[in-house]
Amino acid sequence: MFWLIPLFPGASAFVLAVFGKWLSKKTVSWQACLSVFASFLVSLVSFFGLLKISPESLPVIKTLFRWIESGSFKADLSLQLDPLSSVMTLVVTGVGFLIHVYSVGYMAHDKGYKRYFTYLNLFTFAMLILVMGANLVLMFVGWEGVGLCSYLLIGFWFEKHSAANAGKKAFIVNRIGDAAFILGIFFIFLIVGSGDFRAITGAIQGGAVTQGLATLIALLLFIGATGKSAQIPLYIWLPDAMEGPTPVSALIHAATMVTAGVYMVARMNLLFTLSGTAAQVVGVVGALTAIFAATMALTQNDIKRVLAYSTISQIGYMFIGCGVGAYAAGMFHLFTHAFFKSLLFLAAGSVMHALSGELDMRKMGGLRKYLPLTYPTFLIGAIAIAGVPFLSGFFSKDAILNQAFAQGQYFIWAFGLLGAVLTAFYMFRLVFLTFFGQERIEPHAKEHLHESPRVMTVPLVMLAFFSIVAGYVGLPIVLGEKANLFNRFLEPVIPPGHEGAHLSLSAEWLLILASIAVALCGIYAAYVFYLKSPRTPHRIVARFPVLYRLLYNKYYVDEIYNAAFVKPLVRGSQAVYDNFDLRVIDGTIDGTAAATGFAGRVLSLFQSGLVKDYALIVLLGVAVFLGYLLF
Amino acid sequence: MIPVGWFIGLSILLFVLGVIAFFIKRDLITMFMAIEVMLNAANLAFIALAKAAGSLAGQVIVFFVITVAAAEAAVGLAIILLVFRQKKSIKAEDMRLMKG
Numbered sequence: 036m037f038w039l040i041p042l043f044p045g046a047s048a049f050v051l052a053v054f055g056k057w058l059s060k061k062t063v064s065w066q067a068c069l070s071v072f073a074s075f076l077v078s079l080v081s082f083f084g085l086l087k088i089s090p091e092s093l094p095v096i097k098t099l100f101r102w103i104e105s106g107s108f109k110a111d112l113s114l115q116l117d118p119l120s121s122v123m124t125l126v127v128t129g130v131g132f133l134i135h136v137y138s139v140g141y142m143a144h145d146k147g148y149k150r151y152f153t154y155l156n157l158f159t160f161a162m163l164i165l166v167m168g169a170n171l172v173l174m175f176v177g178w179e180g181v182g183l184c185s186y187l188l189i190g191f192w193f194e195k196h197s198a199a200n201a202g203k204k205a206f207i208v209n210r211i212g213d214a215a216f217i218l219g220i221f222f223i224f225l226i227v228g229s230g231d232f233r234a235i236t237g238a239i240q241g242g243a244v245t246q247g248l249a250t251l252i253a254l255l256l257f258i259g260a261t262g263k264s265a266q267i268p269l270y271i272w273l274p275d276a277m278e279g280p281t282p283v284s285a286l287i288h289a290a291t292m293v294t295a296g297v298y299m300v301a302r303m304n305l306l307f308t309l310s311g312t313a314a315q316v317v318g319v320v321g322a323l324t325a326i327f328a329a330t331m332a333l334t335q336n337d338i339k340r341v342l343a344y345s346t347i348s349q350i351g352y353m354f355i356g357c358g359v360g361a362y363a364a365g366m367f368h369l370f371t372h373a374f375f376k377s378l379l380f381l382a383a384g385s386v387m388h389a390l391s392g393e394l395d396m397r398k399m400g401g402l403r404k405y406l407p408l409t410y411p412t413f414l415i416g417a418i419a420i421a422g423v424p425f426l427s428g429f430f431s432k433d434a435i436l437n438q439a440f441a442q443g444q445y446f447i448w449a450f451g452l453l454g455a456v457l458t459a460f461y462m463f464r465l466v467f468l469t470f471f472g473q474e475r476i477e478p479h480a481k482e483h484l485h486e487s488p489r490v491m492t493v494p495l496v497m498l499a500f501f502s503i504v505a506g507y508v509g510l511p512i513v514l515g516e517k518a519n520l521f522n523r524f525l526e527p528v529i530p531p532g533h534e535g536a537h538l539s540l541s542a543e544w545l546l547i548l549a550s551i552a553v554a555l556c557g558i559y560a561a562y563v564f565y566l567k568s569p570r571t572p573h574r575i576v577a578r579f580p581v582l583y584r585l586l587y588n589k590y591y592v593d594e595i596y597n598a599a600f601v602k603p604l605v606r607g608s609q610a611v612y613d614n615f616d617l618r619v620i621d622g623t624i625d626g627t628a629a630a631t632g633f634a635g636r637v638l639s640l641f642q643s644g645l646v647k648d649y650a651l652i653v654l655l656g657v658a659v660f661l662g663y664l665l666f
Numbered sequence: 667m668i669p670v671g672w673f674i675g676l677s678i679l680l681f682v683l684g685v686i687a688f689f690i691k692r693d694l695i696t697m698f699m700a701i702e703v704m705l706n707a708a709n710l711a712f713i714a715l716a717k718a719a720g721s722l723a724g725q726v727i728v729f730f731v732i733t734v735a736a737a738e739a740a741v742g743l744a745i746i747l748l749v750f751r752q753k754k755s756i757k758a759e760d761m762r763l764m765k766g
Binding site (some may be wrong): 047642643644645647650651653 | 685
């Protein structure tokens with residue numbers, strides 16, 4: 036019955052889209068939230084069912100019907116449940132449900148309320164199809180579906196020019212990645228003859244795929260992942276995507292959709308492992324992105340943009356995990372990240388809500404006494420992401436970095452560690468600027484300053500709870516071979532061999548201590564910079580003006596892309612428009628019209644309107660006819 | 667017994683006169699009469715040839731032609747009357763509504 040999971044939000048989205056006009060706001064809220072909650076319950080039941088099934092009978096597949104049959108190309112509409120899908124469905128429906136509830140409060144006064152919940156339900160449906168599809172074709176449908184919903188929700192306030200543009204940017208950048216992704220799918224069909232995940236696994240294990248081909252396919256698929264999961268070089272759309280409503284940023288652009296790339300890489304882990312080169316590329320891109328995005332987050336003043344760069348950076352960590360062969364660790368970070376990052380976004384949304392939509396941290400400060408629930412939950416999220424021990428982010432980030440070290444990828448490990456310092460630093464910069472220090476709130480915002488309603492704070496508290504405890508399903512190896520329940524659960528999909536070499540226990544302990552040390556260093560640095568002596572940042576900016584400007588302007592990547600790709604494309608299109616469209620196409624059509632008009636004008640000379648002229652023509656006609664008959 | 671050729675000759679003469687009258691006259695009523703002359707020229711040819719051939723078919727056709735001519739005269743004259751009311755003229759060249 037696990038195939039019911041996507042059905043609820045899908046049906047709800049359909050009802051809202053078709054009959055939403057006649058439903059009251061209250062009905063819409065209940066229906067949208069309960070449909071996702073129903074999915075969550077079914078996911079939970081399926082999860083416990085999965086625990087009882089022996090690993091040999093995995094994955095559980097439900098084929099609904101034959102979907103496409105065209106020559107040798109066949110695809111079923113079939114859903115599957117295995118540990119990997121199960122983790123994803125739990126995250127999508129669980130976090131998704133909380134965000135739906137939060138949205139009821141956050142969007143309460145928006146005139147696009149029903150449209151919003153239609154999109155949100157549709158997104159949940161598409162995301163569930165993505166993670167439950169039993170073949171690549173169905174997965175691609177979900178993949179595109181979430182892309183569409185992302186576009187619709189980024190541009191939700193489409194009357195705002197910047198929002199409409201951000202939506203377009205996200206869609207177009209994703210198209211670039213998707214072009215490569217679909218090429219990869221075609222190659223798989225060419226070689227394996229099927230998009231079914233079991234068939235692909237069988238073909239790889241049977242040796243039907245050579246290493247070179249595996250590299251080609253894996254790299255093509257990974258380009259798709261860089262688009263969807265906002266990695267170098269296609270990460271540029273995600274910061275702009277913050278134009279959408281904040282719960283959308285939390286659900287789509289932090290917890291679920293952007294991690295689809297990680298899910299896909301984990302799903303195709305045999306292919307990446309077989310290739311080796313591709314896995315190395317994944318790891319390097321992940322490491323570069325992790326640190327590159329973290330540096331950009333240092334100087335941003337927009338609270339949501341900091342979180343957006345932080346998301347890019349954290350997904351980089353997930354790819355580091357996949358790249359060094361620790362797919363389970365990557366998935367574990369995806370799992371914990373979903374909780375604390377959506378928590379951070381929702382808490383940021385609550386701050387915005389309290390300050391009448393203010394996003395600039397320079398106009399905040401000292402908010403902790405006004406927001407008695409938002410502040411502690413935000414703090415928990417920040418501690419979790421910074422990698423302080425005993426919270427979830429610590430366990431998952433540590434698992435990734437330990438594996439990177441154990442596999443001998445010292446550069447990647449060093450990059451990850453450096454990224455961890457930066458993460459702790461910029462997160463606590465955010466905390467200190469927003470909740471501590473002197474108040475810099477605009478007077479008109481201060482009048483309405485209030486804690487958010489309970490419908491928004493309860494999801495915050497729930498997410499904060501999970502941000503603390505979610506890590507305990509994947510305890511590090513130093514606490515015992517069997518401590519990592521998460522990895523053991525994923526074993527049927529991700530063979531434990533991938534976790535590779537194990538370090539000695541003392542080395543593990545040292546690595547853990549190093550992680551703790553860097554996290555605390557980052558936090559302390561932020562404390563010194565932004566609380567103890569708030570003038571330090573200015574001095575540093577004055578000392579390194581070029582570096583600051585480089586970071587503040589995000590390395591000018593947008594400008595470079597604009598000059599290198601967008602402008603030439605626009606200019607080329609303009610040239611084609613001017614020369615081909617206007618001259619050749621329009622010329623042909625205008626010419627046809629002119630020729631017809633000219634012919635009409637000439638022929639109309641015969642229509643004099645005089646009866647006698649017509650009679651003369653009849654007479655001449657008869658004469659000609661007779662002449663022809665007689666002679 | 668007058669040879670049939672004479673009748674045909676007279677018929678042709680009447681028809682040509684009708685055509686000429688149709689083209690040189692300017693008012694609609696005279697042009698209408700020219701059409702009647704042409705119709706009757708045709709009738710004459712029909713009857714003469716029917717008599718010569720000893721068949722009744724030609725004579726029957728003439729009755730049809732006379733009937734049609736009567737109907738045409740009724741409709742045509744009504745049209746001319748209405749045109750005159752509109753334009754205060756029955757000159758053919760004043761009717762140019764169909765000019766392209």
